[in-house]
Amino acid sequence: MTDLLVATRNAKKLAELHRVLDAAGVTGLRLLSLNDVPAFDEAPETGATFEENALAKARDAFRATGLPSVADDSGIAVDALNGMPGVLSARWSGVHGDDASNTTLLLGQLKDVPVERRGAAFVSACALAHAGGETVVRGEWPGAVAFEPRGSGGFGYDPVFVPEGSSRSAAELTPEEKDAASHRGRALAQLVPALRALV
Template structure:
């Protein structure tokens, strides 16, 4: 670990890969090393007890920064379906009852919207990213990606609801390469918005 190490407050391999790829694509952040909280066996998982994306991401970032003594980035993200009043929302990862059960979450969501006309299946991904330092300093940014639900799963990339999230060009998010997704994704937008804060707080 170095003074430019940032701990990503997740054990989700998909999120870690995306965050590393996004940071690697920003020349000014080339010296920043992003590692997973899994690199610190003594750091316990933080319960997502907040009711908003910002509350959950702040809880995780602050706890990991305090536990590791290093800057920490946490995100909370989810899918908001308009016809469902913004659900699954903060419960996206555990919509079917078990955290991270991607296929079960997809199956339940498709079942819940099975009789909704396709034109009304508008939805958007939301991501809130928090950068926290061990001294309590904190910055947060957010990003969104708009599209609609598809009843047909397509694509082999990404994770979560990506296979049923249809973009305006007709492709699912899971059909995009990592490079394409990072340019437009809610997480990519949030991290790009956080870039000035990273440069300021990490010293250049």
Template sequence: MRLLVASNNAKKLGELERILAAAGINGVELVPLSAVADYDEPVENGRTFADNALIKARAGARETGLVTVADDSGLAVEELGGMPGVLSARWSGGHGDDAANNALLLAQMSDVPDERRAAAFVSVCALVTPDGQEHVSEGRWEGRLLRKEVGDNGFGYDPLFLPGEEIDGAGRSSAQLSAAEKDALSHRGKALTGLVEVIRGLAG
């Protein structure tokens, strides 16, 4: 089965590939957006992560005829009422400027004491089939915001996020974890794992 992953982010494809392998699912070819004919990507104007994930997955299934998985994810900061939320990738104005987004968030939270720096990464993954089946799975990764960037792995807000689960007692940021450690804990890993049995059934 060919499964379109509505993204060109190699790290997202790799994460799903590792999760399917760990679940013993064979016969699934993951297809990035770059491997299908160009189509107009939809405007992600949903109010929630689920809205945006479904917008992307529906468009992929409709335009390519392939079963499509799409995710929408971001950082929800308790002190900011759940923001940046769906605006995480463009919090500083432009889209995908990690350095600017992180700098702005640090500035906004500079005077907030440690006990009020709770945050969670949230991911919603949607799977849509060409015949209209829809499945949605949410994952959350609880933690808190650091006061400076730490670590070189990952992307986005990873260097600012201290997971609530202590892996080895060392207090490593999300950007200091290995890919396997992050898969086991992360919001996207949890959301994708929630679709594993659906994918297994579709793959036969």
């Protein structure tokens, strides 16, 4: 069994990677989170792109633990806001990880924006750092920002994101539906060959 460190404390992200690996038939990897390893100094997310932040997090985790490490940086890019919040998505309201405040602020900023100009995409960059090298991949999930939150599944901006071709928000999808279409699901699927090679 090969240990793989997923550089997050978010149990939902860990579960998502579990499901992607299961669906791809990848066995022999034991997923650990940052809660399972001794604490180390985590560099602040100062990259200008999702890719830079994901790679920095994966490198930090690999350097600190010696374990093959996967990290992701993700967020929402809104057309009417010139691609913002982007890499600032998790701290858009000023407090890191305050999903409700971030979502409320975003809806407030878009309150006068008509439906045809509410286009957006969820973006995820996933990076793997290990002794054999580094891999960085990117997944995008196009859609639009709803006028109000709907659904109780998922996390982050899921309740206000309506995927292209859907009438339901990302928070109204089942975990399996979300994995099959989501930005992180798309990025992780691209990472599967590199993860399989670790075993």
